[in-house]
Amino acid sequence: MAFIPRVAKFIHDGNFNLKSLTVVLPSQRAIKYLSNALVKEFGGPIFAPKMLTIDQWVKTFYPNCIDRTRLLLNLYEVHQEIEANPESFEDFVQWATMLLSDFDDIDRYLLEPKEVFKNLLDIKELEAWNIEEREISETQKKFLAFWEKLPEYHAKLELRLKQLNKITSARAYRNLSEENLQLLTSNPVIFAGFNALSSAETTIIKKLIRSGNAHFLVDADAYYMDDTIHEAGLFIRRNIQQLELNNPNWIISNIGNKPLDVRIVECPQKTGQVKVAAAALAQLTEEELQSTAVILADETLISALVQNIPANVKQANITLGLPLTQTPVKSWVEAIFRIQENKKRFKTAAIYHADLMSFMHQIFVLMVASDYEKNKMADIEMNTSTKNKVFQSPRKLDISPKINEILLAITEAWNDDWIKAISQIRELNQLLIQATPSSNQFELNCLLTFDNAIASFQKIVEEGLPKMTLKSFKSLFYQHWSTASLAYHGNPTKGLQVMGILETRMLDFERLIILGFNEGSLPTTNPIKTLIPLDLRSMLGLPSTRDKQGVFAHHFYRLLHEAKHMTATFTSAADNLGSQEKSRYLLQMELELTSLNKQLNVKHEMYAIPIEEVSKIETGILQKTPFIIDRVHQFFERTISASSISKYIACSLDFYYRYLVEFGEDKTVEEDIETHTFGTFIHNTLDTLYAPYATYNKDGERMHKVTPPITVDIIDKMIADFPEVLKKEFIDYFDGDDTLFQTGKNALSFSVAKEMTLKFLEAEKDFVMNSHETLTIERLESRFDTSFTIEIENEKKTIKIGGYVDRVDKVGNRYRVIDYKSGKVTKENVTIGRKKGSEKLNFKSTKHALQLAFYALMFEEMYGVLPDEVLIISLIDSKGKYPLCGKENQSINEISEQVKGFVQEIYSEMIDSTIDFTHNKSAFYCQYCM
Known part of the structure; x- marks a missing residue:
């Protein structure tokens, strides 16, 4: 017969008065099983005896036990009282939890505190002692001083608890062991299924057994009980001896005898x-x-x-x-605290870009968001990446009243006000709980369990916490929810x-x-x-x-x-x-x-998890299937850019992932200003300065009947105005917080950007002063498109190309198409030669030739003529202008015509099944295939 049915039979056969009987068991689950067994043993419903765990039973005598967090906070107040220079709370916690555990052991094992602390100090003094009898160092003195103060810590904590009319659970066991138990209870008590007992528990049970009011039922097997060195029987053998159980007839002999x-x-x-x-x-x-x-x-x-x-x-x-730490609650709590940590770190009311992205991707936010709200958040995410917004004001992020309320609640600064902090977290819980759809029961249960776990902590916080940092508060907060679990439902005694x-x-x-x-x-x-x-x-x-x-x-x-x-x-x-x-x-x-x-x-x-057979593919090589070739055709049906073809030239496998699989750009927000963003600031500044003098705006609308020429006076005004324009670019980048580029790398970037912009404008001024022809601006940052026909597999295909041109201007009657580059440019990057042994131009070997040739074709579509010059101006070397040209003085007309044939050649290569997509080992900027 199993142990619990035997306990039920013992109760039945013992003719106990069930109303006065108490059964003390090791676990809550055992209580449920015994309840069920008693109904079976008695043949129907009964008035069950009182069944408790041993902790619950002890607390019936001492209901004023203090919880662990309040005990820790009281010990910290003792620490502040004793020490002239008390530690911060987070440093204190590192050793205080162990000290409290040791205090508990002293009580549970009925030790004399002073003797324990004296022995401990003796050991520490021996550790600090040196054989040469040199005087101990100041560090050693401080070390020993701590151990000397342990009796004071213990005594003062006891005194504080007495003043509060509180007691630790361990002290409750000690006190109960010292009581005359006959005065406390004359009713029978059964202790069943216990293994390891503390000294206090042993003393309590022994007193009750001697008084005739208790029974101790052993759950053990002769296999490990008869073997005096078998560790499984260590404590029960000790219990039998200490409790003086002369006839422990509950020991069975199953393990060594049954199948x-x-x-x-x-x-x-x-x-x-x-x-x-x-x-x-x-x-x-x-x-x-x-x-x-x-x-x-x-x-x-x-x-x-x-x-x-x-x-x-x-x-x-x-x-x-299921532990809450394995649910979306963990990520949610981390997001809440990370927002507060970054508010303190950056000293700004704005939300940090990484925190905003994290917020919008939280499961709890997505589950309460409508499709419209999700699309709004996707737009904000895209805008944050494309415009490189490191910080944004939460109040300016218009998503919806519901999401805005959650965002404002999570981003409101706590400023070390922990009552506000815990109230805000619970307010967030309520906002989410109320908005949770009925279909999201798992997430709702997570939130309800989490909120219930921290409700008691709110009461502790409202009673008052010692001065502590955000890090300490976070540590204390985690103690109150990280051990909570999401309960699964089921019958406690039936089924698996x-x-x-x-x-x-x-x-x-x-x-x-x-x-x-x-x-x-x-x-x-x-x-x-x-x-x-x-x-x-x-x-x-x-x-x-x-x-x-x-x-x-x-x-x-x-x-x-x-x-x-x-x-x-x-x-x-x-x-x-x-x-x-x-x-x-x-x-x-x-x-x-x-x-x-x-x-x-x-x-x-x-056992091994079955793994489906997969074809062995050499790393860095992708063979073309009919599906992949179809994706190539789809790619060329769209408007293509020079950068996409350049990506293929640089690394065909990276092109495959980026443009055929469409992984998309790896959009990240730069925390320090990088080269691309740096150049964009200067580019935008120049656009702002030149825009009033352009013939057409960005939408293609004509702004001037007669376009004003760029004069020395105009450029002088630009030189005077540009610092504020550039500064505004930086301020917009940092969401209005100019303190973020007043020091460090960002301050250096701002200084260098000013210098580069000034040099560009001075070079422009020199050009105007020394030119016999007028300079006028046609367009700035304008969209250009065109199309042309090529032949693929004996079929005519229309190829559409498009892109944005930084600047189109006129010097006299000559048109120039200009692209700004923030990096270094050389003459070789724009000078194109022919392929060896061929009349075809080698676009693959000239870095910027393809892009400039595309610009020429697109300009021709809009203006009806080819530009006189297509060039790059390097912002890092503003006096250097690098026009597209041929090594054999090929004209722009020849170059632009040949680029059509080059696109046809690339298209044919991409659909050739004998040419794999491969990773170019010398390519430095692959995003996906390395």
């Missing part, structure tokens, strides 16, 4: 373990599932497991819960049971599926967080690493009490040291238990 089939599955991939579990569950009947448990030694597998439970599992109770190893206490199952059975997960290898050295802990009788392993050993071996079938998986994928090894408990079963129990059958398997 057990064990299947150990090694999984090279961590998630493969979930697939093993799903396959095993799929083979079970509904009746078999009723006595099956999936136990997660590695609790990070819970999300994957939930998604892979097979359809034949009609009922499942998953009380482990899914749980962590700690929840298995007292529970028995015929079929076990244990996932993550690796060394480091079971048993865990987490170190004990303590300020007390391990050798001193051992001497004082405080829990050690070995004790901790003994606890987990019992958790595992008691699962074998009633088990008939066990599937255990472990992963051989290494994460941490030792984590790729299977657990020692599996090795113990194979080496020790098999020799004792001949009915134990162990089978080993290897």
Whole structure:
């Protein structure tokens, strides 16, 4: 008979007065199982006894226990009282949590605080002592002073709690152990299924047993109890001795005698373990599932497991819960705090571009946004990237009243007002909860669980926090929600049971599926967080690493009490040291238990996630399929630019990803002003200065009947005006915050931009002064398009080309098409030669020839004639003008005609299935294929 039915039978046969009986159990889940077992044992509904966990039972005597956060804050106030130069809260927390844990251990194990602290100080003095008897350093003195003050920390914290009429839960155990329990309770108490007990717990139970008011029911097996060195029986053997249990007749003899089939599955991939579990569950009947448990030694597998439970599992109770840290809440909280961190970092009311992008991509924002609102946010994202807006005012971002309200709430500065901070976070929760569509139940549950987790923290904050930084507040805030879980629903006693190893206490199952059975997960290898050295802990009788392993050993071996079938998986994928090894408990079963129990059958398997066969493609090479060739034809049906063809020339594989697969430009916002943006500022400044004198505006409307010539006086005015125009470009870039380019790299960029603009205007002034012809501006930053016909596969194809031209002007009657470049330009970049042994011009070998030739063709479409000159002006070398020309003095007419043939050649090459798209190893600017 399983343990819980035996406990129910003990209660039934003991003729207890159920109304006065209290049953104390190790877990909440055990309480639910015992309730169900009592109904079965008594043959129907009953007035059940009071059933509590041991913490709940102790708190019935001491309901004034203080929560952990308030205790930590009180200790910080003690720290400020004791220390002349108290640490910041975030530094204090690093050791304070360990100190509180040690204070708890002192109480739970009934130690004399002064003796513990004296022993600890003696050890620290020995560590600081040197054999040469030199005087200890100031650092060593400060180090020792801390240990000397520990008794004062303990005493003053106790005093503060007494004044508040509060008590720690550990102190509650100590106090209860010191009470005359007959005065507290004369009613019977049953303690069932306990393993490791603290000194205080042992004393309490022993007193009650001696008074005749208590029973202690042991959940153990002779296999590990009779072996005096077996770690699984360590604590129960100790309990039997200390509680003076002369006849612990609850010890069974199942593990060494009953049949057990064990299947150990090694999984090279961590998630493969979930697939093993799903396959095993799929083979079970509904009746078999009723006595099956999936136990997660590695609790990070819970999300994957939930998604892979097979359809034949009609009922499942998953009380482990999905940690909130594995839901969209984690990203949402990080976004909230990152916005506040960047507000302090940049000292601006504007929102940082990365924070704005993060906000608009949050699941909670997208789920409440309509299609219209999503499109508005997409436009803002595009605008932010294309205009390189590092900062933007949230109030100027007009999305919709609903999204604007959420954005303004999340971007309002806290200014170290933590009451405002927690109120604002909860206000955000309410805004999202109210706007969540009914179809988003998972997200709604995430928000409700999160809000519930921080509600108690709000009360603590409102009571008052010590002075702390944003970093400290964030750390404190995380403590109140990061351990919360999203509960899965299910019947607590029916159907498949899914749980962590700690929840298995007292529970028995015929079929076990244990996932993550690796060394480091079971048993865990987490170190004990303590300020007390391990050798001193051992001497004082405080829990050690070995004790901790003994606890987990019992958790595992008691699962074998009633088990008939066990599937255990472990992963051989290494994460941490030792984590790729299977657990020692599996090795113990194979080496020790098999020799004792001949009915134990162990089978080993290897599992790998099936991988679909894929064709082996050499890295950096893509063969052309009919689909890809069709994409090429589609590309040439659109208006093409010189830059797209140049991309193909530079690296055909990068062209494929960018223009055929259409990954798009990798739009990023520059945080420091880079070359492209730097040149754009100067370019825009020149546009603003020259625009009043242009014949046509950007929309093609004629602005002057007679275009005014550019004179020396006009340029002098430009020289006087340009610093403010340029400054406005920078201010717009930084969303109105001019402090962001007053220092550092951005200040240097502003200074260099002024110098380059001035040199350009001075060079322009020299040109006007020394020219015998007038200079007039035709167009600035204007769109040009044209088309021409080529022959592809014996079929006429119309090719459309288009682009923006920076400037068209006239010197006398001669037209010039000008492109500004912010980088260095050489004569070789614009001088085109012929291919070797051919009359064809080699556009591939001349960096800017293709672009300038396209400009010439597009100009001809608009003006009816070819330009007299197509040139580049380098902003970095403003006196340098670089006109398109041929090495053999080819005319613009010949160059522009030949460029049509070059496009035909490129088109034919792209659809040639014998020529692969390949990565050019010498290409420096590939975005996608490197």
